[in-house]
Amino acid sequence: MAGVSGCIKYSMFIFNFLFWLCGILILAIAIWIRVSKDDHEIISSGDSGTNSYVAVNILIAVGAIIMILGFLGCCGAMKESRCMLLLFFIGLLLILLLQVAAGILGAAFKSESDRILNETLYENVKLLSATDDNGKAFQKVLAEFQEEFKCCGLVSGAADWGNNFQQNYKSCECSKVPDSSCTSYDGKYVYKQPCISFIKDLVAKHIIIVIGIAFGLAVVEILGLVFSMVLYCQIGNK
Template structure:
């Protein structure tokens, strides 16, 4: 009876080790998107925050599961355990199917999510010109965001700040001569509103997730092939 191919066995181990590393990468990036994104402070004060948090939490769970699956595949390959390999194959296939379903749903609802984000950011411009605890938190986050990314206001520039601009005219002070500036109430402020910058940051985060998912899918398919070949070889020993 045919024995187990050492090439298949150690290839299976290598790919599962890469799979395990991908799980760590997804987990780390998901945590960064969840708590360390540049636009997180602004989104926390909007209606978009709940949906963005859910997406990040799902990715954190996926990253943890992938780490477990990678460990299971490595052990199954080294120990030549058919049970562990079968569990790995079934789990990996389910993850791949979920990824495909999530990708389809993401493509279908992308335009809708863009519209919701756009409307939410427009609706929250009033927080810049009002008072209150929620408004102050949003204004503080926006002030830090403006300083870092050299923009002003959300949609209409410095005008979004209303009377609050008079209390702190240095909110949008234009200090970078390489950026377009404009005069508002006698002060030189950044001309570009921050809405485009926020959208760009969200788009970059989305591209990162798509890139990781695509690379992960390739590794998953290879893992499925190697695990089934190794499973059949162990059974035929």
Template sequence: MAGVSGCLKYSMFIFNFLFWLCGTLILGIAIWIRVSKDGNEVFSAGNSDVNPFIATNILIAVGAIIMILGFLGCCGAVKESRCMLLLFFIGLLLILLLQVAAGILGATSKSETKRILNETLYENVKVLMETGDSGKKFREAMTTFQKKFECCGLVNGAADWGSNFDSIYESCACVNSSRNCISYKSKYVYKETCISLIKESVEKHIFIVIGIAFGLAVIEILGLVFSMVLYCQIGNK
């Protein structure tokens, strides 16, 4: 091991093991966001071809790749393999560049994303009035969302449900006639519509994704420095 710092070597191994764990955590959180029932069906059940979870899908891919890179970095450090360390460095650099590009793209298209989300939600209002199997999953998701977040309808309140209101009334029902309730067809329902709460849920998920991405960028830069220093030391051995 002459010429190669043992401290650096095992620091690199520990770092990459933590990096692998970080990838596992990212993958787990991203999957949780993707399958979360807090409006998941609401976002995807309309006629829009736009996938509002595209950022989360990318994060799932990133988490899986990070797990592979972490394993590669661990092996490269322990075996003192310049080839593995170089592959680790290149892979990590590409991910960092992609994250920067995605961040810039996300910042510049923020207003467009909000517009698409609005259009998707407004299109989905029509589905609430439909009957039969058409849009059934969407309506079931909406009733669950209404009951959980104490809201009713998407845009116009209980009227959005049309003739389906009587069958879903329980999910909109207010226990007390408080200031948060209004009367509709002689029944008390939640006054607040769900559209604002759905947008808040989307923003909450986006903030989680952004926070993970920023934390990950710092770790990635450290990984680039560690791997290159060790790569050079092995070359000078």
């Protein structure tokens, strides 16, 4: 009977160690995107606010599961445990199938997601002219965003601020020498560009990061399926 190939066995161990490190990296990146305040509070506030980070939340769960599977694969390879290797194979296959399903659903509902994002942003304009605590909290977040990205207002420019403009113009005020990117509004020189385009760009950047991780992970997962099944069969033929 053929024995277990030492090359396959240790390749499987090294692969799963790297797989475990990938899980840590995915978890770290997903958490970084999740806690980023650049656009999260702006697109999740308001009456029609929606959770735009479902994909990121899924990645957090996937990263944690991959760490567990990587550990399971390492132990299965070193102990030559068919049970551990089978569990590793099944778990990895389920993750791969879920990724494919999530990708198909994401592509199918892309236009719907864009529509919901637009509706949320336009709905949140009301918060800029509000005077309640919810409105003030949102105004503080947008003021910080305006200062960082050199924009003013949410969708229509400085006019979005309504009666609150004079109290918040500082965050979108142009330099002492205004240029073509500035405009005059209510006696102040402010940035002409509304923040909606910058917010959409940030959301798109986060989506690209998620897609890139998913594709790279799919390649690693397929290799893991092959390695684990080869080692599983070799152990069975001992």
